[in-house]
Amino acid sequence: MAIGHALLGLLEGGPRHGYDLKRAYDERFGQHRPLAYGQVYSTLSRLLKNGLVAEAGVEAGDGPERRRYAITDAGVTDVERWLGTPEKPEPYLQNTLYSKVVLALLSGRSATDVLDVQRSAHLGTMRELTRRKADGDLADQLICDFALFHLEADLRWLELTAARLDKLAAEVGK
Amino acid sequence: MAIGHALLGLLEGGPRHGYDLKRAYDERFGQHRPLAYGQVYSTLSRLLKNGLVAEAGVEAGDGPERRRYAITDAGVTDVERWLGTPEKPEPYLQNTLYSKVVLALLSGRSATDVLDVQRSAHLGTMRELTRRKADGDLADQLICDFALFHLEADLRWLELTAARLDKLAAEVGK
DNA sequence: AGCACTATACACACCGTGTATACACCCGAT
DNA sequence: ATCGGGTGTATACACGGTGTGTATAGTGCT
Numbered sequence: 119m120a121i122g123h124a125l126l127g128l129l130e131g132g133p134r135h136g137y138d139l140k141r142a143y144d145e146r147f148g149q150h151r152p153l154a155y156g157q158v159y160s161t162l163s164r165l166l167k168n169g170l171v172a173e174a175g176v177e178a179g180d181g182p183e184r185r186r187y188a189i190t191d192a193g194v195t196d197v198e199r200w201l202g203t204p205e206k207p208e209p210y211l212q213n214t215l216y217s218k219v220v221l222a223l224l225s226g227r228s229a230t231d232v233l234d235v236q237r238s239a240h241l242g243t244m245r246e247l248t249r250r251k252a253d254g255d256l257a258d259q260l261i262c263d264f265a266l267f268h269l270e271a272d273l274r275w276l277e278l279t280a281a282r283l284d285k286l287a288a289e290v291g292k
Numbered sequence: 293m294a295i296g297h298a299l300l301g302l303l304e305g306g307p308r309h310g311y312d313l314k315r316a317y318d319e320r321f322g323q324h325r326p327l328a329y330g331q332v333y334s335t336l337s338r339l340l341k342n343g344l345v346a347e348a349g350v351e352a353g354d355g356p357e358r359r360r361y362a363i364t365d366a367g368v369t370d371v372e373r374w375l376g377t378p379e380k381p382e383p384y385l386q387n388t389l390y391s392k393v394v395l396a397l398l399s400g401r402s403a404t405d406v407l408d409v410q411r412s413a414h415l416g417t418m419r420e421l422t423r424r425k426a427d428g429d430l431a432d433q434l435i436c437d438f439a440l441f442h443l444e445a446d447l448r449w450l451e452l453t454a455a456r457l458d459k460l461a462a463e464v465g466k
Numbered sequence: 467a468g469c470a471c472t473a474t475a476c477a478c479a480c481c482g483t484g485t486a487t488a489c490a491c492c493c494g495a496t
Numbered sequence: 497a498t499c500g501g502g503t504g505t506a507t508a509c510a511c512g513g514t515g516t517g518t519a520t521a522g523t524g525c526t
Contacts, residue, residue, distance in 0.1 A: 120388045121481085127395035137506050146394055146464075150385040157482055159507060164480075183489090184506065201396055201406055204413035205388055207446070210439040211324040214294045214379055220320055220431075221301035222375055232375055239378030256463050257394075260453055265384040267445035272381070275438045282430060289430050293513090311473050331515055333474060338513075357522090358473070 121153070122161050123200045126170060126193050133174040133188035136162055149258060162187060170196055215272070219279060223290045229283055237276050240269050295327070296335050297374045300344060300367050307348040307362035310336055323432060336361060344370055389446070393453060397464045403457055411450050414443050 170193035251262035344367035396403040425436035
């Protein structure tokens with residue numbers, strides 16, 4: 119629900135219509151992948167259904183109609199709760215890389231290859247992010263650093279796992 | 293598609309029915325959150341639709357009917373491609389934490405609180421994982437280490453961001 | 467009769483993508 | 497001068513993947 123909450127947060131600054139929200143979102147959060155228009159409206163309709171936003175009039179000004187949406191009290195409460203609640207690190211436990219290694223071992227394929235492919239891909243990504251970070255503003259730098267820290271974490275895990283492959287193979291084989 | 297691929301991988305060991313797959317999955321990959329039955333069958337039906345598995349007979353043995361599924365050649369090819377393709381680190385760029393901090397700053401709330409809440413939750417999770425890691429087998433240890441490395445990465449980012457909050461606030465305010 | 471276990475099916479909700487639609491405005495070609 | 501096409505604004509809708517919850521149905525045990 120991160121995107122829904124982000125849109126709600128933007129609506130706290132005043133009522134807006136969908137197209138406008140998309141641009142505001144891209145400017146603030148979408149540096150690395152702009153929001154699709156479709157997603158804006160489907161998200162808005164869900165927020166509307168759940169009573170977190172309300173329609174605030176239809177302007178038929180220059181160009182096509184604009185449906186303005188305003189955040190409701192329930193919406194503000196929801197943003198507040200979202201900001202006050204820590205993100206759960208479940209995704210870190212649902213580890214696709216680990217699944218790949220185990221399946222490679224189970225099926226007699228090379229688990230080392232799996233690790234190597236991932237490592238070299240990550241190293242390439244890190245070079246690119248380091249470049250992007252160099253000529254970005256502080257916001258860009260923070261986003262890149264976040265990704266870089268996590269890529270480093272992946273690399274540490276890849277090394278650790280590579281060093282334990284024999285023992286893991288024995289354990290999986292049982 | 294991680295779960296679909298994991299099920300395909302398990303089917304490489306021979307045809308199985310859904311209930312059996314669920315248990316095999318939980319044993320190998322589901323330590324930290326067992327697979328819901330519903331998901332097994334909906335995933336299987338998608339694999340069937342895409343021709344990656346095929347029905348391999350219905351046994352009406354003890355108890356209810358069992359539909360056995362076998363992996364197809366297309367399925368094996370698909371597993372192979374999955375194992376040979378590195379995972380994209382996009383999720384690290386779509387950073388919910390960053391969104392929270394920016395929205396807190398935009399709405400005049402305390403971004404420090406957001407960071408603090410997340411940090412103390414992470415520290416608690418890390419203590420728990422360290423405990424779990426101590427009395428697990430190698431597979432558990434690797435899973436816990438993966439999560440721990442990423443939690444550390446989050447913590448590093450939280451510290452970095454906390455130290456830059458004033459500058460970020462100025463940049464966002466523009 | 468009630469409960470637990472095995473096994474599947476189905477309806478539903480969320481999230482995201484792609485495509486169609488509609489209006490307005492500008493600009494060049496006829 | 498006007499016709500048509502491209503561009504920008506704005507929304508709606510249908511669809512696909514993913515995951516959850518619930519219903520169903522048979523078997524065996526107590």
